[in-house]
């Protein structure tokens with residue numbers, strides 16, 4: 001073996017022994033994000049629901065031919081159930097799993113109630 005290679009090997013061995021390639025200890029989990037308390041006043045709920053209308057149509061009424069279903073006029077309990085399934089990941093979805101996770105129970109209840117009353 002050439003001396004150069006022997007040196008390289010011993011340097012690598014030393015590095016291994018010193019733990020240079022050991023996995024870094026896992027960073028401590030970041031604190032959970034602090035969310036503002038939801039505004040569940042009528043105008044607050046309307047604002048929350050507005051975030052859904054970009055895809056689900058104005059007031060939750062999808063335009064004809066849309067691939068995204070209407071929410072307007074559907075029973076609130078059904079909407080709550082669907083949102084909770086998305087949140088739990090038990091209902092296959094492209095985007096709603098992520099979206100549903102951004103809402104707490106009170107917000108989901110309020111938004112669902114809002115859409116149930118739209119025609």
Ligand code: HEC
Pocket residue numbers: 048049051052053054055056068069071079082083092093094095096097099103111
């Ligand atoms: C970026 C577009 C987008 C936004 C914003 C959005 N949705 Fe959806 N939503 C979808 C799509 C697409 C589906 C079909 C499931 C999927 O692929 O995620 C869906 C499905 C749903 C369903 C199930 C409907 C059915 O008949 O199966 C409900 C309920 C729902 N969304 C509620 C909401 C609510 C409430 C909001 C607002 C908090 C919201 N969505 C915001 C795109 C969106």
